[in-house]
Amino acid sequence: xxxxxxxxxxxxxxxxxxxxxxxxxxxxxxxxxxxxxxxxxxxxxxxxxxxxxxxxxxxxxxxxxxxxxxxxxxxxxxxxxxxxxxxxxxxxxxxxxxxxxxxxxxxxxxxxxxxxxxxxxxxxxxxxxxxxxxxxxxxxxxxxxxxxxxxxxxxxxxxxxxxxxxxxxxxxxxxxxxxxxxxxxxxxxxxxxxxxxxxxxxxxxxxxxxxxxxxxxxxxxxxxxxxxxxxxxxxxxxxxxxxxxxxxxxxxxxxxxxxxxxxxxxxxxxxxxxxxxxxxxxxxx
Amino acid sequence: xxxxxxxxxxxxxxxxxxxxxxxxxxxxxxxxxxxxxxxxxxxxxxxxxxxxxxxxxxxxxxxxxxxxxxxxxxxxxxxxxxxxxxxxxxxxxxxxxxxxxxxxxxxxxxxxxxxxxxxxxxxxxxxxxxxxxxxxxxxxxxxxxxxxxxxxxxxxxxxxxxxxxxxxxxxxxxxxxxxxxxxxxxxxxxxxxxxxxxxxxxxxxxxxxxxxxxxxxxxxxxxxxxxxxxxxxxxxxxxxxxxxxxxxxxxxxxxxxxxxxxxxxxxxxxxxxxxxxxxxxxxxxxxxxxxxxxxxxxxxxxxxxxxxxxxxxx
Numbered sequence: 001x002x003x004x005x006x007x008x009x010x011x012x013x014x015x016x017x018x019x020x021x022x023x024x025x026x027x028x029x030x031x032x033x034x035x036x037x038x039x040x041x042x043x044x045x046x047x048x049x050x051x052x053x054x055x056x057x058x059x060x061x062x063x064x065x066x067x068x069x070x071x072x073x074x075x076x077x078x079x080x081x082x083x084x085x086x087x088x089x090x091x092x093x094x095x096x097x098x099x100x101x102x103x104x105x106x107x108x109x110x111x112x113x114x115x116x117x118x119x120x121x122x123x124x125x126x127x128x129x130x131x132x133x134x135x136x137x138x139x140x141x142x143x144x145x146x147x148x149x150x151x152x153x154x155x156x157x158x159x160x161x162x163x164x165x166x167x168x169x170x171x172x173x174x175x176x177x178x179x180x181x182x183x184x185x186x187x188x189x190x191x192x193x194x195x196x197x198x199x200x201x202x203x204x205x206x207x208x209x210x211x212x213x214x215x216x217x218x219x220x221x222x223x224x225x226x227x228x229x230x231x232x233x234x235x236x237x238x239x240x241x242x243x244x245x246x247x248x249x250x251x252x253x254x255x256x257x258x259x260x261x262x263x264x265x266x267x268x269x270x271x272x273x274x275x276x277x278x279x280x281x282x283x284x285x
Numbered sequence: 286x287x288x289x290x291x292x293x294x295x296x297x298x299x300x301x302x303x304x305x306x307x308x309x310x311x312x313x314x315x316x317x318x319x320x321x322x323x324x325x326x327x328x329x330x331x332x333x334x335x336x337x338x339x340x341x342x343x344x345x346x347x348x349x350x351x352x353x354x355x356x357x358x359x360x361x362x363x364x365x366x367x368x369x370x371x372x373x374x375x376x377x378x379x380x381x382x383x384x385x386x387x388x389x390x391x392x393x394x395x396x397x398x399x400x401x402x403x404x405x406x407x408x409x410x411x412x413x414x415x416x417x418x419x420x421x422x423x424x425x426x427x428x429x430x431x432x433x434x435x436x437x438x439x440x441x442x443x444x445x446x447x448x449x450x451x452x453x454x455x456x457x458x459x460x461x462x463x464x465x466x467x468x469x470x471x472x473x474x475x476x477x478x479x480x481x482x483x484x485x486x487x488x489x490x491x492x493x494x495x496x497x498x499x500x501x502x503x504x505x506x507x508x509x510x511x512x513x514x515x516x517x518x519x520x521x522x523x524x525x526x527x528x529x530x531x532x533x534x535x536x537x538x539x540x541x542x543x544x545x546x547x548x549x550x551x552x553x554x555x556x557x558x559x560x561x562x563x564x565x566x567x568x569x570x571x572x573x574x575x576x577x578x579x580x581x582x583x584x585x586x587x588x589x590x591x592x593x594x595x596x597x598x599x
Contacts, residue, residue: 017502021396025407028393032410032470035425038438042428054436100321103314115318122329124583128531128552129575132559132568133332136339141327156328159321188313217418219534224560235420239538242424249428249436260421267416271409274416278475279482 042253050250065254078237089215092155101166122160149225169203206277209270340570358570371549378529390473394480412474423538426467457547483517
């Protein structure tokens, strides 16, 4: 048991295992990119090229499909609606969830356990199951065919998970800090606003990033709530576009590619926050 | 910069203003929880209750529900072959996920490991499909599953290797595996991420110690790493099962539950009755069934998979 840690056989072992690690991982990466590459290839070909050479790289790339879509107002309207919904939902979720999570993490009251369990119940009732019941309520509230209908429902169904994530982060902030703040004369709100929230900024940005992704990608709620084309969001518009121009695969591919670009850019910049939020949420859940 | 009067004011407002801390706290609790509770009750709790009510009626959605049928809807659902098919498909997705998707994610997480150069690159790439919308995912896969080898890449590969082109999404036998591949493509990165985080929480010394004691890589993995990952696996399985039960958008866009209901899931079944056929009472009953299913599973799962005591220290 006195084998030195840098035994030569270990080194070759390590090299061999590294080689296989990279080999398998690279194969998976290539396989994973197949659908994406096919889509992008299609987007950069003309309709004729896509029919005659469906799988070759687009050389030279044809930008006509992309520029054509960018010149029509449809794409920009969809983008604007999606952005509007996303920003309002994210703002609402961050504000509402941090208020509620603060109470659950930092304050005591008699029915706290019950109230918190009620919110966890929300996780058992995800929107894919709830959509029909929620539709009835929206109809009663006259929120059908209205972007605010989408906004309130998306916000409501983001509450449970995000309250749980934030509660976890808030609980981790030491209690001594709260005592010190109270001794120094802070009110509860002062403590929340001036001390806790600034400290929890990473958690808040994680929740915001997650909410943005969920709201941006949501298809079901807009599908059920929105009828008028003027209100459609990007995923809804993408489906509609595919239905309308289905025979021109190159054009549809271009549209789908364009609609994926904002997500990918956002992902590259906010990966850390998204990962932090998801893993925190999963551990708490 | 000292402000003695300011400090005095604070004492005054807390002691002399006649509003005891207790009352202030209760007010804060009330006001802080109010928006969350309002939204939650209006759009989560109230809809559940209302659905329970509507599920007792034969209701087409126009005017008040008057045609009371009791538990008729619930009985009819259970005797509908299509519902049973949807239930079976849900179980199939769960089974596939547990047998293929999660082990694959775990394998990749172990391969990416803690210190592989390029680790961040692989994590970023594998996780990317998770952030792409389900609409984009579904359409991409719809394209490459095209039955015509001149248009669908997968069939082009099959033909290239002298196979017969398949009608993937239009075949009652192949449609579920085909959908499952797309589902795996989209979701394995999420589970891999969970495992990666779990792996990072395992102290490296423990594995080192195993190696020094003469355990080979497999023994190390099965007797040390895997047991220490138990709580991560537990979470990942839980989320995977809940996700499988409610699978909707991908299936709806790719097949609409077809051909001949071969890829029907519970959520597409509910959507069809609620929003296509407008049998809202019946659809509500389906929603309640799904809710009960998720709830029962969650409670049982949490009960049955309590972390064993000897792991609680880690």
